[in-house]
Amino acid sequence: MVDVARRAGVSPSTVSYALTGARPISEATRERIQQAMVDMGYRRNVFARGLKSKRSHIIAVLFPKDERGMNLGSMEYIFGASDHAQNRGYHVLLWTSRVDELDDLAGLAQQGLVDGVLLMEVRLEDPRIEVLKTSEVAFAMLGQNVDPGELDYVDTNFDQCARLAVEHLVQQGHRNVGFVHQDAATIESGRGNAIRLRDGMRRAAQDAGIALTALTCQSHLAGGRQAFAELLAADPRTTAVIAFNEQAVPGIMAAAVERGLRIPLDFSVVSIDVPEQAALMMTPTMTTVGPCAAAMGRAAAETLIRRIEGQQLGTPSQKLFDGELVTRSSSGPAPVGR
Amino acid sequence: MVDVARRAGVSPSTVSYALTGARPISEATRERIQQAMVDMGYRRNVFARGLKSKRSHIIAVLFPKDERGMNLGSMEYIFGASDHAQNRGYHVLLWTSRVDELDDLAGLAQQGLVDGVLLMEVRLEDPRIEVLKTSEVAFAMLGQNVDPGELDYVDTNFDQCARLAVEHLVQQGHRNVGFVHQDAATIESGRGNAIRLRDGMRRAAQDAGIALTALTCQSHLAGGRQAFAELLAADPRTTAVIAFNEQAVPGIMAAAVERGLRIPLDFSVVSIDVPEQAALMMTPTMTTVGPCAAAMGRAAAETLIRRIEGQQLGTPSQKLFDGELVTRSSSGPAPVGR
DNA sequence: CTGAAAGCGCTTACAG
DNA sequence: CTGAAAGCGCTTACAG
Numbered sequence: 001m002v003d004v005a006r007r008a009g010v011s012p013s014t015v016s017y018a019l020t021g022a023r024p025i026s027e028a029t030r031e032r033i034q035q036a037m038v039d040m041g042y043r044r045n046v047f048a049r050g051l052k053s054k055r056s057h058i059i060a061v062l063f064p065k066d067e068r069g070m071n072l073g074s075m076e077y078i079f080g081a082s083d084h085a086q087n088r089g090y091h092v093l094l095w096t097s098r099v100d101e102l103d104d105l106a107g108l109a110q111q112g113l114v115d116g117v118l119l120m121e122v123r124l125e126d127p128r129i130e131v132l133k134t135s136e137v138a139f140a141m142l143g144q145n146v147d148p149g150e151l152d153y154v155d156t157n158f159d160q161c162a163r164l165a166v167e168h169l170v171q172q173g174h175r176n177v178g179f180v181h182q183d184a185a186t187i188e189s190g191r192g193n194a195i196r197l198r199d200g201m202r203r204a205a206q207d208a209g210i211a212l213t214a215l216t217c218q219s220h221l222a223g224g225r226q227a228f229a230e231l232l233a234a235d236p237r238t239t240a241v242i243a244f245n246e247q248a249v250p251g252i253m254a255a256a257v258e259r260g261l262r263i264p265l266d267f268s269v270v271s272i273d274v275p276e277q278a279a280l281m282m283t284p285t286m287t288t289v290g291p292c293a294a295a296m297g298r299a300a301a302e303t304l305i306r307r308i309e310g311q312q313l314g315t316p317s318q319k320l321f322d323g324e325l326v327t328r329s330s331s332g333p334a335p336v337g338r
Numbered sequence: 339m340v341d342v343a344r345r346a347g348v349s350p351s352t353v354s355y356a357l358t359g360a361r362p363i364s365e366a367t368r369e370r371i372q373q374a375m376v377d378m379g380y381r382r383n384v385f386a387r388g389l390k391s392k393r394s395h396i397i398a399v400l401f402p403k404d405e406r407g408m409n410l411g412s413m414e415y416i417f418g419a420s421d422h423a424q425n426r427g428y429h430v431l432l433w434t435s436r437v438d439e440l441d442d443l444a445g446l447a448q449q450g451l452v453d454g455v456l457l458m459e460v461r462l463e464d465p466r467i468e469v470l471k472t473s474e475v476a477f478a479m480l481g482q483n484v485d486p487g488e489l490d491y492v493d494t495n496f497d498q499c500a501r502l503a504v505e506h507l508v509q510q511g512h513r514n515v516g517f518v519h520q521d522a523a524t525i526e527s528g529r530g531n532a533i534r535l536r537d538g539m540r541r542a543a544q545d546a547g548i549a550l551t552a553l554t555c556q557s558h559l560a561g562g563r564q565a566f567a568e569l570l571a572a573d574p575r576t577t578a579v580i581a582f583n584e585q586a587v588p589g590i591m592a593a594a595v596e597r598g599l600r601i602p603l604d605f606s607v608v609s610i611d612v613p614e615q616a617a618l619m620m621t622p623t624m625t626t627v628g629p630c631a632a633a634m635g636r637a638a639a640e641t642l643i644r645r646i647e648g649q650q651l652g653t654p655s656q657k658l659f660d661g662e663l664v665t666r667s668s669s670g671p672a673p674v675g676r
Numbered sequence: 677c678t679g680a681a682a683g684c685g686c687t688t689a690c691a692g
Numbered sequence: 693c694t695g696a697a698a699g700c701g702c703t704t705a706c707a708g
Contacts, residue, residue, distance in 0.1 A: 001685065001686065002685085010694075010695090011694070011695045011696075012685090012686085012695090012696095013687080013688080013694080013695060013696075013697090014693090014694060014695075016685095016686065016687055016688080017687090017688090017694085019686095019687095020687075020688090022687085022688075023688095023693085023694090024693065025693075025694085026693060026694090029693085029694085041448070043445060043448040043449045043450075044449070044685090044686080045389070045449070045450055045684085045685050045686065046385075046388075046394075046449050046450060046451045047384075047385045047386075047387075047388035047389040047394070047450065047684080047685080047686085048385075048389050048684070048685035048686035048687085048700090049385075049685080049686055049687075050384075050385035050388075050686090050700095051383070051385040051386050051389055051684090051685080051686070051687090051699095051700045051701065051702085052685085052686055052687040052688075052699075052700050053686080053687060053688090053700090054700085056384075056385070058431075061432070065417050069615070070410055070414065070417065070615060071410075071615070072408055072409075072410060072413075075408050075410075075413050076408065078432070079403050079408065079434055082432050082434050083434060086434065086435070091431055091451065092431065092432045093396075093429055093430065093431055093432070094399070094416070094420050094430045094431070094432045096417055096420050096421060096424065097424070107381060110379070110381040111381045111382070111383065111384050112381075112383055112384060112385065113384045113429070220618070221618055221623070246619075247615070247618070247619075249619075250618060250619050250620070250621055250623075253621065254621060257621075277407070277408060277409070277585070278619060280558070280559055280585070280588060281584075281585075281587075281588050281616060281619045281620055282588070282619055282620070282621065283588055283591060283592060283595075283620065283621040285559070285588075339701065339702065340701085348678075348679090349678070349679045349680075350679090350680095350701090350702085351678080351679060351680075351681090351703080351704080352677090352678060352679075354701095354702065354703060354704085355678085355703090355704090357702095357703095358704090360703085360704075361677080361678090361704095362677065363677075363678085364677060364678090367677080367678085382701090382702080383700085383701050383702065385700080385701080385702085386684090386700070386701035386702035386703085387701080387702055387703075388684095388702090389683095389684045389685065389686085389700090389701080389702070389703090390683080390684050390701085390702055390703040390704075391684090391702085391703060391704090392684085677708105678707105678708085679706105679707085679708085680706095680707085680708105681704105681705100681706090681707105682703105682704090682705090682706100683702105683703090683704095684701105684702090684703085684704105685700105686699105686700090687698105687699090687700085688697105688698090688699095688700105689697100689698090690695105690696095690697090690698095691694105691695085691696085691697105692693105692694085692695085692696105
């Protein structure tokens with residue numbers, strides 16, 4: 001920077017002010033500085049900047065990868081957030097520690113390395129929230145805890161998604177519908193979305209006046225198979241299932257086919273929050289209900305950055321994203337006479 | 339740090355030396371310092387540290403997400419690398435700019451923010467390599483360019499994978515096999531792995547004395563359907579296909595089924611480098627050949643860190659990972675009499 | 677084995 | 693509109 005200043009014939013502080021924009025610089029000076037920076041290939045040192053300004057322009061994305069396994073949906077959240085952050089001049093640090101590794105998190109929050117933190121895979125009772133609050137680092141959630149209060153978040157509108165999925169099936173004549181969600185352990189550990197979706201589903205089914213059989217389900221092929229068996233045992237007249245369990249869905253469909261049911265002629269399947277890529281990987285391709293994950297990631301990053309930059313004082317930013325129904329080949333009219 | 343020093347009754351420099359381990363500290367002093375740090379909840383400031391030491395303990399993972407779309411395999415590389423980096427005391431910066439956004443990359447490399455860079459989605463002629471070389475930042479590749487020379491890399495052993503896939507099918511009696519790889523544009527843009535795999539496949543087929551029909555294929559459902567049609571047109575006796583195109587495989591299988599072929603009774607499918615999660619999402623579950631992506635990610639991070647820390651001088655670290663065959667439900671004995 | 681001091685490259689009140 | 697100077701919190705030669 002001193003070299004740039006010398007070349008431009010100004011003081012180092014003027015160069016700095018030109019860079020930060022913290023005070024007006026005459027057009028002529030600004031141009032000389034600009035030219036000098038280009039000539040010398042100058043790059044502002046991030047550490048010196050961070051040391052003085054207490055701002056790193058780095059945000060951390062907390063994705064506890066063991067929480068729910070890897071899935072394309074999470075990847076879309078992460079890359080949506082990352083994209084937007086880079087557009088806004090922020091770097092993204094990927095943090096994959098488990099939810100209960102709180103010392104590591106406290107270290108991250110207090111080191112000053114990051115200006116803010118984006119929480120993914122939020123639990124209803126999430127111990128990370130307390131840590132972040134006490135360390136006074138800015139943060140926003142992708143998802144919600146049990147009582148977000150004044151906290152910023154972006155989340156799926158599960159109520160609306162449940163309604164959309166139920167209505168889709170009701171319109172096609174289905175009257176006995178199953179809801180297969182995540183495994184009991186996940187629900188007990190209190191991942192909020194599983195619970196919010198289940199409750200929304202019950203309300204939607206009640207309002208539509210149809211029978212809903214809700215089941216937990218292990219997140220793998222065999223789990224899906226078992227859930228299908230349990231479902232038909234509980235209500236033999238079931239003609240459709242709504243699933244919130246990406247890994248189990250292929251098992252559900254395989255079990256249906258083995259029982260001689262053709263999808264979608266004899267049995268319909270709708271998945272909540274399965275990204276397009278995964279939906280197209282399944283046979284038949286999956287009808288889905290859910291919001292655009294990348295857009296949610298972008299919104300979460302924007303919320304966090306506004307909070308960091310002090311443009312978001314007072315009122316919290318709390319957004320719910322409506323889901324969209326994409327009808328593919330796994331759902332259709334209810335079979336007659338079953 | 340001065341507060342810690344005061345509390346421990348030593349000079350700040352002693353605290354610093356205790357932290358860096360750059361010179362011997364008496365046991366008693368070290369313990370007092372340790373205690374003081376714990377008492378005060380001290381966290382070393384990353385920026386001050388980076389400013390003096392020119393080391394950030396941050397590595398960047400360059401994943402140009404538009405290159406090949408999102409896929410679970412890349413996610414495993416990224417998280418494998420991230421995991422290992424965190425274990426080794428490094429943070430991971432996620433960088434999703436396109437391959438041709440070289441100014442941004444030069445900025446990153448010269449800012450001093452990162453100690454090293456991990457390149458993913460490496461092309462045969464990759465413009466990023468020149469940028470990184472001139473900016474003198476340490477880097478390693480997950481994949482290879484056309485002539486890695488003295489560069490560090492970790493890559494799949496495509497020759498061995500091709501051989502394994504071909505042998506699996508030959509052992510089951512298949513004599514006419516198709517190879518469906520990526521779309522023409524991708525191959526022309528010079529993603530190395532597509533080309534290396536195709537060449538390995540040709541050699542393996544030749545050595546096994548079987549007929550191989552190699553085709554390019556658009557990376558989506560319709561592309562897979564079309565590839566299947568082209569394949570049977572080119573060689574009507576084809577009884578199996580090896581695919582290197584995650585998004586197209588469901589299309590291939592759907593087309594086969596529509597033609598009245600049962601999988602695997604009448605037609606076998608093997609996929610290269612499809613992660614377990616995706617393999618289990620398909621119906622029937624997919625037989626795959628490929629190395630453990632997470633292990634490759636970890637190895638790449640380790641290679642980079644050794645290079646950064648100067649433990650890897652002179653000879654480059656170049657590793658190929660062998661694939662494993664996981665037989666699932668999409669492949670079986672060749673049908674008799676076709 | 678330990679201390680005192682310089683300096684990394686910026687930002688930002690203070691002064692004009 | 694611009695400069696001179698202090699200082700952010702560390703690391704590391706220099707000295708003992």
